Amino acid sequence: MRLIETARSARRTVVVLAAMLALLLAAIGFGPSAGAAEDTRPVVRVGVLAYRGAEVAAANWAPTFAHLSKTLPQYRFEMVTGSTAFLTAAVAANRLNFLITNPGHFLELRIDYAATALATEQDMNGSYSDESVGATILVPADLADVQIVTDLRKRRIAAVARDAFGFRAAWLELLERGVDPFRQTDLLFVGYPVEGVIDALRSGRAEAGIVRSCLLEQLIADGTARPDEFRVIGRKPSGTLPCQVSTRLYPGWPFVKVAQTAPALAAEIARALLVMQPAGGEVVWTDPVDYRLVQDLYRGLKVGPYALFTPLGLRDFLWEHRWWGMVAATIAAWWIFHVFRVAHLLRRRTRELQRAHEQARVKGERMEHTVRLSLMGEMASSLAHEINQPLAAILSYARGCERRLDAGIDPEGVLEGVRRIAVQAERAGSIVKRMRDFVRKHPSQQLPLDPSRVFADAIDLFEPTARGRDVRLEVDIPSTLPRVMADRLQIEEVVLNLLQNATEAVSGVADARIAVKAEAMDHVVRLSVTDNGSGVAPGAIDLLFEAFFTTKPEGLGLGLSLSRTIVEAHGGRLDVDIDTPGATTFWFQLPLIEEIARV
């Protein structure tokens, strides 16, 4: 339904336009009745700038066209109306021979398309041909607080178009009074025809309007505007022009020859124009004037051919390359998205990695602690015995004292007994402390230390276990060794692991022996634990340092693997020698501090 209506209204519009065109052509004696089919005369196409609509333009220039047709009947003249953009495009496409346009547009065409002026419009009211066009700034007569040009700041101003000549003329005036219309006013471009500006003022959409000079007087003459309806701002002398203007006056419209038009035709047209007589008080044509004033205007405003990048050109460029633009914009958008995404992912991955590191560290510490607890479990019964000894001694001393006191004898003996109780209590306490230190959870920290003390402590802790299993410990550890950077408890744990391992290996062996030897070598301190046990099965050698590999029914299988991890974390090595028959040696070495410092 809607579509049909739209189609119908479109058809109606076409019909109306066609009827109007027919009327128009008939009026200038050039109707279709002349017989387009048999008309073989060369066509001369003249473009006309229609700033007030095609109808008004046609009416305006009808006398000129009639004159040309009459003077040069060998040509068929065709009027093509349109906006400046349309006409420029028609010139570029070589669709026009001549055109009638405003001075600004001509200037652009002169520079861009080598157009030349054949004649200049002269107002029939007798003004000079070089000052017949300007602009008028109007406000509604009742807008009391806008009196001078600078009052226009922050006002809404209506104009036809950014590239309309009138607007440009007013633009320069405003600039010269320190008002930048693009920054300090609120511009409203209503488009052609120019009556749109008047409508905007009447409807209140704009507080001021910029129109071509003499439009106001024409509207008043037509009766479409009341003489007291509008007031002109920033009036300038208008010379012989009988209109109020707000800008200086620029030359009238030129009759322009396009570069491709033959000079002979141009000469004929020029001659015809100059002999044209004012028929009913309208325009006549004179010799072309100097359009330098217009040039100055355009240069001052940096518009038209003087724009570094004309708004129109930029818009055209963008429009022409819109597909590439979209592709570029898409790529740019994608790239920006990608950059942010990568940054985001990087942050997330970094966080995940940190968390994983932390988890691994905690897990490692927990595993180390588990192994320590397991080691302690294996040594527990020996250590219980070790604590029981001083407790038994304490009890016997105490009872001995009691009996002496009861009997009232040997006071020195009582005193001595009490002293020995204290010594034994300290002994028990130190064993408990050593055990507690060993199984306590602690953050790993490497400090400079003498490893001989650490080795000796570990051996002390293990000694009862060895004794309980009838294993002879042969200890060869110097009283001091060069310092290493180490975590005391971790190294103690490694030594205990090796001792525990060796003890397992010699279980059931007659004359079981474990030799522990520490020595300083080049750049390292080395501790070796040699047993005379059953040795390592050939198949097991590769698996020895694997986690959870064990030959013991109750072993965790973590001891050697963890020990190696610990030693490597200290920058050292842990390995096994099985080359000597009847002797298995597990050893590890730690780099000396001096060596670390040198590297």
Place this chain on the structure above:
Amino acid sequence: MSETAPTIYIVDDDPAVRDSVAFLVSSVGYRWVACTSAQAFLDVLDDETPACVVLDVRLPGLSGLELQTELLRRGSSVGVIFVSGHGDIPKAVRAMRHGALDFLEKPFDDQVLLDRIGEALAASAETIRRRSRQTTLERRLSCLTEREREVLALVIAGKTSKAIALDLDISVKTVENHRHNLMTKAGATSVAQLIAWASEPPPG
């Protein structure tokens, strides 16, 4: 013969335990000797004096149980009291079977230890006494003639002089003579005493 004071031997490798036990037993006036190992103990042991040994089961070198076996082999009079930090049940069972007087777990009650020491010393003294009596008897009996031994065996078996005379195909008077002689040689005052001595088990 056993006029010397009874001796407590303390064998433990832990000096504190050794010293504290010595401190305890000296509070009740015992004489004591501390040894660091089983071998050291064997070296200083005086088997003629009533004695007991407070012995740690677990010792370096010769272990407590091995020492007990060695003492049994020698027929020593020393009473053995085991102490242990471990409460090792199989070891305890074996030790008791071989005549240990007790198996005490460290830390032990002082009264129990002292009671056991007292019992052990008494037993040790008794053993020494019996052993010396036996020795005397054996020495005296070694002086008997072949015929006197035959008569003694029949007397202990509870036979009358007439039955013995009939068995040995000798006169009753001759039997009476032999009986008198052997009684004199053995130092017995009555046949009943003689029978009691002869039926005693050997000491150790």
